[in-house]
Amino acid sequence: MSDDYIPSPSTWVREQVEKIDATGDTRSVSVMDRPVVMLTMRGAKTGAVRKVPLMRVEHDGVYAAVASKGGAPEHPLWYANLQADPKITLQDGTRSWPAVAREITGEERAQWWERCVAAYPPYAEYQEKTDRLIPVLVLEPS
Numbered sequence: 001m002s003d004d005y006i007p008s009p010s011t012w013v014r015e016q017v018e019k020i021d022a023t024g025d026t027r028s029v030s031v032m033d034r035p036v037v038m039l040t041m042r043g044a045k046t047g048a049v050r051k052v053p054l055m056r057v058e059h060d061g062v063y064a065a066v067a068s069k070g071g072a073p074e075h076p077l078w079y080a081n082l083q084a085d086p087k088i089t090l091q092d093g094t095r096s097w098p099a100v101a102r103e104i105t106g107e108e109r110a111q112w113w114e115r116c117v118a119a120y121p122p123y124a125e126y127q128e129k130t131d132r133l134i135p136v137l138v139l140e141p142s
């Protein structure tokens with residue numbers, strides 16, 4: 001990724017990204033004492049580097065990205081980024097590696113949704129809050 005990084009306009013998120021970058025470890029932050037991973041991706045419109053922390057949902061070396069945005073009526077913008085370019089760098093703890101995001105649906109999504117809610121129970125409330133189906137993408141090592 002080149003160095004045209006644009007930080008999040010959301011202060012608490014930007015501060016968590018700064019802490020992860022300062023420590024080199026996603027374990028330096030948490031949300032409700034639950035672990036976090038960080039995706040680095042390309043902005044769909046700006047082409048800039050975007051860093052997006054998400055709750056850590058992992059199964060057999062594959063991770064899930066849940067485009068919940070707290071149950072807001074609209075998808076988070078990073079979801080549009082991944083639709084435009086699914087290639088990311090994924091960081092868990094101090095490890096980083098290239099991965100590809102793939103949206104999942106149907107039975108595959110239902111199976112992963114259980115893992116997502118087990119990892120971070122508020123996802124269930126977020127889905128209750130909105131009539132948009134919260135997108136779930138798996139992040140497969142590339």
Ligand SMILES: C[C@H](OP(=O)(O)OC[C@@H](O)[C@@H](O)[C@@H](O)Cn1c2nc(=O)[nH]c(=O)c-2cc2ccc(O)cc21)C(=O)N[C@@H](CCC(=O)N[C@@H](CCC(=O)O)C(=O)O)C(=O)O
Binds near residue numbers: 031042045067070080
């Ligand atoms: C605020 C907005 O962010 P967003 O991409 O909508 O995503 C909102 C949130 O989902 C995002 O901040 C997440 O990191 C919040 N978040 C989680 N968000 C989730 O949706 N799910 C999670 O599990 C989650 C966990 C989490 C843990 C820690 C933490 O610090 C944050 C966490 C934003 O950054 N807007 C930018 C633009 C962002 C962008 O990517 N723009 C694209 C264009 C996108 C387009 O319009 O096509 C570009 O640069 O080209 C701006 O307004 O300038």
